Amino acid sequence: MNRRQVLTTLGVGIGGSSGCLRLTGGGGDEPAPTVTDAESDATQTRTKRSDPDAPVTLTESWRGDPGIDFAWSKNGRIFFNDYNKAAAASHGSGINWTSEVTYEGFENNFGVDAFAADESRVTFGYTPDPEVNETIGAHFHTFDRLTGEEVWRFAAPADGKHNFAHGATSVADTVVVATCSFEAEQEPLVVGLAPETGEVRWRTDKSTLPTAWVNYVGSYADEVYVGMASGGVQVLDPETGSLTEVHESWSVARALGTAWGQIHGDTLFAADRASEDESALRAYPLGNQGREWSATFESSVTFGPVVDNSLVTVGTDAGTVYVFNRSTGERLWDVSIDGTVGSIDTSATHVWVGDGETGLTAYTRSDGTRVHRSTKPLGGDDIAVTDGVLILGGDETYAYRIE
Secondary structure (H helix, E strand, C coil), X not given: CCHHHHHHHCCCEECCCCECCCCCCCCCCCCCCCECECCCCHHHHCCCCCCCCCCCXXXXXXXXXXXXXXXXXXXXXXXXXXXXXXXXXXXXXXXEEEEECCECCECCEEEEEEEEECCCEEEEEEEECCCCCCCCCCEXXXXXXXCCCEEEEEECCCCCCCCEEEEEEEECCEEEEEEECCCCCCCCEEEEXXXXXXXXXXEECCCCCCCCCEEEEEEECCEEEEEECCCCEEEECCCCCCEEEEECCCCCCEECCEECEEEECCEEEEEEECCCCEEEEEEEECCCCCCCEEEEEECCEEEEEEECCCEEEEEEXXXXXXXXXXXXXXXXXXXXXXXXXXXXXXXXXXXXXXXXXXXXXXXXXXXXXXXXXXXCCCCCCCEEEECCEEEEECCXXXXXXXX
């Protein structure tokens, strides 16, 4: 069972490519073999990426420790977390730095979907294993993004009510973090921190927010957007934490420890359950150029929405990947894999999908033609694509050139 699944068993789940990828195990020094399409001959596997319908080959570029729970691509670098670890990597040269994130001697910390970055620093959130200690608070660690030197750390109260890190964002010279608990009864806490020192600037709690899970934290135009399991989306002033606006009809849910929301451009894209058998994907306008649309699809979201300049992609527990037009919400295509969708990322030419049962699959952006499939399971952990390199990993991290 991977660590995302562990979080699920603890109560996290809130409504509101063909070929074989052969990775060597155990951190050995022998090179992992090239990943190719079984039905492709040598000429096909050398086809330039300028032809998106050509079969895709992955060739190992580097590998390293630690592994990956969640990964984020920022300006050509990849930042990721693991159990008790934070790390950064360059697509071409490998791991840049790693750091331990134990807090006050506690060494059982899950990497979660909580990350913020500015030009100088990156912040990761961690959730202590409640089966080991159910009272210790969630903690956040900020590092120099180039060197990995830890700048500061912040911990939520050790009261058993704030032990789950539920999001982070950087806005208007403030790092904003959010915590909840594993319990049904919630006392949400959103905190604004000085990016240079971690000094607490403000705290916003149940006296202002609905007593519900914080499902999403993001920022736009120097405002903080907090999606709640009930009560809609709360908008906070990043300098004071005061409530400035409430969008009661907006809804952002989450599952498997992952938020079902993403702010991209002038729009908040968010998923939620529409009925027992259907989910909804909605675009909420934040600025004058913001989009507004709604679409429904079968089953429950397990990953996404993943948004780029033209596509919005989600994956479901039924193993279906749905791809929508970012501007209009039109469903462009959908495909199915044999297992729950565990991760998604997009490149200029392809949509990449990973899961814990069938491994890795790539599809053309235009119509969903399959161009790669690997049968090596990824354990449900995250993937990231940047500058022609695919990063994946469970206990180790592997980088492959996309060819």
